[in-house]
Amino acid sequence: MTTTSERDTGSEKSNGSRSERTTCVVVGGGPAGMVLGLLLARAGVHVTVLEKHADFLRDFRGDTVHPTTLDLLDDLGLFERFDALPHSKLSRARVQDSDGREVTLVDLTRLPLRHPYIAMVPQWDFLDLLAEAGRAEPTFDLRMRHEVTGVVRDGDRVVGVDVESPDGPIRLLADLVVACDGRWSLVRRETGLPKREFPVGFDVWWFRIPTRRDLAESLLPRFNDGEVAIAIPREGYLQVAYLGRKGSDAALRARGIEDFRARIARLLPQAADDVAGIASMDDVKVLDVRVDRLSRWHAPGVLCIGDAAHAMSPVGGVGINLAVQDAVATARLLAGPLQRAGSDGPVREADLRRVRRRRLLPTVVVQGVQRVMHAALIDRVLDGDVTGPPAAAVAAWRRVPALSAIPALLIGVGPRPERIPAWARRASSARGRRLVRR
Numbered sequence: 044m045t046t047t048s049e050r051d052t053g054s055e056k057s058n059g060s061r062s063e064r065t066t067c068v069v070v071g072g073g074p075a076g077m078v079l080g081l082l083l084a085r086a087g088v089h090v091t092v093l094e095k096h097a098d099f100l101r102d103f104r105g106d107t108v109h110p111t112t113l114d115l116l117d118d119l120g121l122f123e124r125f126d127a128l129p130h131s132k133l134s135r136a137r138v139q140d141s142d143g144r145e146v147t148l149v150d151l152t153r154l155p156l157r158h159p160y161i162a163m164v165p166q167w168d169f170l171d172l173l174a175e176a177g178r179a180e181p182t183f184d185l186r187m188r189h190e191v192t193g194v195v196r197d198g199d200r201v202v203g204v205d206v207e208s209p210d211g212p213i214r215l216l217a218d219l220v221v222a223c224d225g226r227w228s229l230v231r232r233e234t235g236l237p238k239r240e241f242p243v244g245f246d247v248w249w250f251r252i253p254t255r256r257d258l259a260e261s262l263l264p265r266f267n268d269g270e271v272a273i274a275i276p277r278e279g280y281l282q283v284a285y286l287g288r289k290g291s292d293a294a295l296r297a298r299g300i301e302d303f304r305a306r307i308a309r310l311l312p313q314a315a316d317d318v319a320g321i322a323s324m325d326d327v328k329v330l331d332v333r334v335d336r337l338s339r340w341h342a343p344g345v346l347c348i349g350d351a352a353h354a355m356s357p358v359g360g361v362g363i364n365l366a367v368q369d370a371v372a373t374a375r376l377l378a379g380p381l382q383r384a385g386s387d388g389p390v391r392e393a394d395l396r397r398v399r400r401r402r403l404l405p406t407v408v409v410q411g412v413q414r415v416m417h418a419a420l421i422d423r424v425l426d427g428d429v430t431g432p433p434a435a436a437v438a439a440w441r442r443v444p445a446l447s448a449i450p451a452l453l454i455g456v457g458p459r460p461e462r463i464p465a466w467a468r469r470a471s472s473a474r475g476r477r478l479v480r481r
C-alpha cells in the first residue's frame with residue numbers, strides 16, 4: 044500500500060511511476076470485471092479494466108453460463124454473437140437410483156425461461172466477447188498485462204492503484220476502485236476488509252477425458268465408495284471434476300497417473316475406455332475449494348464484488364453467474380454517482396453500501412445451500428458413510444418429476460436475478476433488423 048498526501052492529476056510523476064487518472068478502476072478482467080467495465084462504459088463513465096494476464100486463455104476455471112446470464116447477454120444485444128460460439132448445452136442433471144435407473148434431479152426445461160439451459164462455453168470466449176463489446180464504447184479502456192501491485196491512499200481513502208505494466212510502473216488514480224480480482228484478491232487484502240471463512244472439507248481436481256463417444260447432454264454425478272466425480276459432456280471431450288478430501292493433493296499425485304485413471308474408470312464406467320487420454324497428473328488441476336465472504340464489501344474509495352467479496356464453492360457451478368449479477372447491480376447502483384463523481388466529489392460510502400445490501404441475500408442463500416450440500420452429501424460420501432444422494436429423495440424425485448424444477452430454479456435463476464438497466468440495453472442485430480422492418 045502507498046499513501047499520497049495530495050491527489051495527483053494528469054501525468055504528474057510520483058514514486059517514479061507515470062501517473063494517470065480515470066473515473067473508475069476495475070481490478071481484474073474476469074466475469075465480474077468485464078461485465079462491470081462494459082456496463083459502466085455504456086453509461087458513459089470512463090472506466091479502466093486492469094487484467095494481469097496477456098489474454099483470457101487460461102486453465103479451466105468454470106465454463107458455465109447460466110440462463111439468467113444468457114438473458115443478460117440478450118438484453119446487452121450480444122446473445123447472437125454468443126450463440127455463434129462453439130458450445131454445448133446442459134438442461135438436466137441426473138443420478139442413478141439403487142436399481143440403476145436414471146432419475147432427473149434438475150430439469151431447466153421445466154422453467155419458463157428464454158434460454159432453458161446452461162451454455163458450456165470456454166470462459167475465454169465469453170470474456171473475449173465482452174472485451175470486444177467494451178471496445179465499441181469510447182470510454183472503455185481494457186489493459187492486459189497490467190498487474191495491480193498495491194492500492195494508493197489519501198488518508199484513509201483509497202484513491203487509486205499502483206500498476207506494473209509492460210511500459211513500466213503506473214499510478215492510476217480514480218474516483219472509485221472496484222476489486223474484481225477474484226478469490227485471492229490483492230485489493231481486499233490491502234484494504235483489510237473483515238472476512239468470514241466457512242470450513243470446507245474437500246478439494247476438486249479438474250481434467251479432460253478426450254472422447255468421441257456420444258454421451259447424453261446432461262451432468263452425470265457419479266458416487267462410488269468414498270469418491271465422487273461429475274462429468275460434463277463437451278465437444279470432443281468430457282470435462283470432469285473429481286472430488287477428494289482437502290489437503291490430499293500430494294498423496295493423489297504420489298500414487299501416480301495409473302492409479303488415478305483406474306479410479307476414474309471405476310467412477311465413470313462409460314468413459315473407462317478413454318481414461319488413457321488423461322496424459323499425466325500435470326493435466327489434473329486442483330482447485331482449493333473455499334467459501335468465504337466479506338462482512339463489509341467497501342471502504343472509502345473502494346468496493347469488492349464477485350469472488351473478491353465472496354469465494355464460492357463449485358457446487359452448482361454458480362460462481363460466474365453470481366459474479367456477473369454482482370457486476371450488473373453495481374453498474375446500476377453506481378453509474379449515476381460515478382457520472383457525477385467529478386463535480387460532486389468522490390462516490391459516497393452510502394452508495395457503495397447499497398451494493399452489498401442488494402447482493403448479500405443471493406450470496407448468503409447460495410453459500411448456505413452449498414454448505415448444506417457439503418455437509419449432507421459430499422462430506423458423507425467422502426467419509427464412506429453414504430454412497431450417494433439419500434435414496435428417499437431420489438425416489439421422491441422419480442415419483443414426482445416436477446420436483447426437478449426446484450433445484451433448477453435455484454441453480455438456473457437463483458435468488459434476486461438482476462436486470463440490465465435501460466441505458467445499457469441494445470438490440471441484437473437480428474432483433475434490430477426485425478424491429479426496423481415492422
Ligand SMILES: Cc1cc2nc3c(=O)[nH]c(=O)nc-3n(C[C@H](O)[C@H](O)[C@H](O)COP(=O)(O)OP(=O)(O)OC[C@H]3O[C@@H](n4cnc5c(N)ncnc54)[C@H](O)[C@@H]3O)c2cc1C
Pocket residue numbers: 070071072073074075076093094095096103104105106107189190191192223224225226228229249329330348349350351355357359360361362363364366
Ligand atoms: C478450477 C475452477 C473451476 C470452477 N468452476 C466453475 C464452474 O463450473 N462454474 C462457475 O460458475 N464457477 C466456477 N468456478 C468459480 C468461478 O471461476 C468464479 O466464481 C468466477 O470466475 C468469479 O468471477 P470473478 O470475476 O469474481 O473472479 P475471477 O474469475 O477469479 O477473475 C479475477 C480476475 O482478476 C485477475 N487478477 C487477479 N489479481 C490481479 C491483479 N493484482 N491485477 C490485475 N488483475 C488481477 C485474474 O487474472 C482474473 O482474470 C471455478 C473456479 C475454478 C478455479
